[in-house]
Amino acid sequence: MNTKLNVTTRYLLTDQLKTMGQSFLWLLAVFFGLPFIYRILTGFRFENYSIVSALNNLGLGIMFALFMFVFQSLTYDYFKLFIQNGISRTTYWLSRIYAIIIISFIGELLCALYSYGFSAPTRGMTTHQMLDQTAYMLYADWLGSNVWLNLLASMFFMWIFYIGCGLLGMAVGSLLALFNKHTQRILIMVIPILGVFALGMLISLTSPNTPKFMQSSGFENFLKFMIGYPLHGQALSGNFNPIMPIVSMIVGCGITGGLSLIFYKRLHLKN
Amino acid sequence: MSIQIQAIQQVFHKHVVLDNLNLTIEPNKIYGLLGRNGAGKSTLLNIISNRIQPTSGRVEIDGESVHDNDRALGKLFLMSEVDLYSERSKVAQLFKLTAQFYGDFDFDYAARLAKAFGLDTNARFGKLSTGYRSIFKLILALCVPVNYVFLDEPVLGLDANHRDLFYQELIETYSERPRTFVISTHLIEEIANLIEHVFVLDNHHIVVNGEVSDILAKAYLISGPQTDVQQYTDGLNVIGEDHLGSITAEYVYGALDNNRPIPDTVQIEHLDLQKLFVSLTNTKEASGNHEH
Known part of the structure; x- marks a missing residue:
């Protein structure tokens, strides 16, 4: 890694971990503070409130995935700082990729610690039972009965997933950064609406209520392939093939990363 | 380099x-x-x-x-x-x-x-x-x-x-x-x-x-009675002018005609950079080609 790439990656890592940490603390304050205030306002009923159960309901993984998307979408402010300091667009992009990989790894470690080190014991669950409650539940038994092996695979799976969230954020953020604020607002409103419509349309194509000539099993089969649906035998939760979604996510990461590189190369200082 | x-x-x-x-x-x-x-x-x-x-x-x-x-x-x-x-x-x-x-x-x-x-x-x-x-x-x-x-x-x-x-x-x-x-x-x-x-x-x-x-060496302020000044600057690259009563000042950018006699009533000085800039960027029609 050359010096500039090293410095830029270190800066991004430090700044993003710091900002993410601060945002997380704010969320915790809101998460715990609001019910507390509500209880004070509605009659001081503290006895039903459990901090442990509130901590168990945090949804740390989803929160981290959202953080990854949102923080990696922040593009222009870093671009301004880096171009002022003689950092090229490609170095900025590459350092962002490194930062995403490292932050996702740290985030997944913390999420795993939270799930299996805190949440599972306080709920009286075994590691395997906890694994069955996570986003990896469809694949939790694929590597056999060794729970640690499956746990490791789930961590790898989630790591790739968080990287994907970050790269998607990068692509969206850098695309928006190419436009002025007015166009950005329009895009932010229009793209999700179009996305929901497109998704709805695709789902309707697989619905049995859709007229036959419009039905398509291709999309359904594609989705099944992507999530590792067993080709033969019973489709039992835990026995889906994680290779398919992992490969799908890696391909998705490649596409979003490539798109973001195209957008990063076109970044420019706005008036 | x-x-x-x-x-x-x-x-x-x-x-x-x-x-x-x-x-x-x-x-x-x-x-x-x-x-x-x-x-x-x-x-x-x-x-x-x-x-x-x-x-x-x-x-x-x-x-x-x-x-x-x-x-x-x-x-x-x-x-x-x-x-x-x-x-x-x-x-x-x-x-x-x-x-x-x-x-x-x-x-x-x-x-x-x-x-x-x-x-x-x-x-x-x-x-x-x-x-x-x-x-x-x-x-x-x-x-x-x-x-x-x-x-x-x-x-x-x-x-x-x-x-x-x-x-x-x-x-x-x-x-x-x-x-x-x-x-x-x-x-x-x-x-x-x-x-x-x-x-x-x-x-x-x-x-x-x-x-x-070099640029200031060929930027001139030529002042005097209007007719004398105009007679002297005829054919030169005049990039601007000012009038104060009967006195006219013309700004020239480029070489002067050394063979042309300078009338006693006409004074020639060098322009400063600001005046040269103002004249060059104010009078596009009069200035002609300033490329140096």
Whole structure:
């Protein structure tokens, strides 16, 4: 890694971990503070409130995935700082990729610690039972009965997933950064609406209520392939093939990363 | 060893800002980049520093394209009007950050300058006034270890004392460690004695490109009675005129006709840089071709 790439990656890592940490603390304050205030306002009923159960309901993984998307979408402010300091667009992009990989790894470690080190014991669950409650539940038994092996695979799976969230954020953020604020607002409103419509349309194509000539099993089969649906035998939760979604996510990461590189190369200082 | 600006064209929303610009910026020289508001000075500096990409053309530093090139970009620093730093960051933190990116930042000199200008290094950038933001950016520009420093409106918001201090520091640091400075400003009189070479940007083109002494040597103020002055300047490149009562002053840019006798009633003086600039950029029809 050359010096500039090293410095830029270190800066991004430090700044993003710091900002993410601060945002997380704010969320915790809101998460715990609001019910507390509500209880004070509605009659001081503290006895039903459990901090442990509130901590168990945090949804740390989803929160981290959202953080990854949102923080990696922040593009222009870093671009301004880096171009002022003689950092090229490609170095900025590459350092962002490194930062995403490292932050996702740290985030997944913390999420795993939270799930299996805190949440599972306080709920009286075994590691395997906890694994069955996570986003990896469809694949939790694929590597056999060794729970640690499956746990490791789930961590790898989630790591790739968080990287994907970050790269998607990068692509969206850098695309928006190419436009002025007015166009950005329009895009932010229009793209999700179009996305929901497109998704709805695709789902309707697989619905049995859709007229036959419009039905398509291709999309359904594609989705099944992507999530590792067993080709033969019973489709039992835990026995889906994680290779398919992992490969799908890696391909998705490649596409979003490539798109973001195209957008990063076109970044420019706005008036 | 130079910056080569080759056939740069910049078009914004079908409006041509720069048209086929060719320039060479040499090492260890102080340049003035002059132009009226909207002439495209900042656009040109932004292209040189790869902050924006030109519609066509190429910028090279020491033979390397600046486009997406860390090594080339690391040889220049642009202090611009716009603030590209985080408002939350403290001045001292930004010094350190700049040092990380550029390396060999002169912290001692920065501390000395901050003290001389009265800049609080513990203040957050967002809390600084316009003048102190300029001072902060100037300190960075003078302390980074680069060969080419571009200063876009460097004294924006600075009072007369601070402007004077900046010019002194600029001369001092230049004599101690010669490097290229390109100063873009509207305060022409203040930098006239500082710059060695001048570019005048007007109507999307460079209309003057030369050593200040050479340019001023062929910029004349010819005054006297109107008929005598007009008779003398007939056929010369008259770029402007003024009238005061019966006295007429005509501004000529270019060689005079040595064979033409100078009437006793006519006086010839050299123009200063500001008057030359105003005349050149005011009177397009009268000025003809100023390319130098």
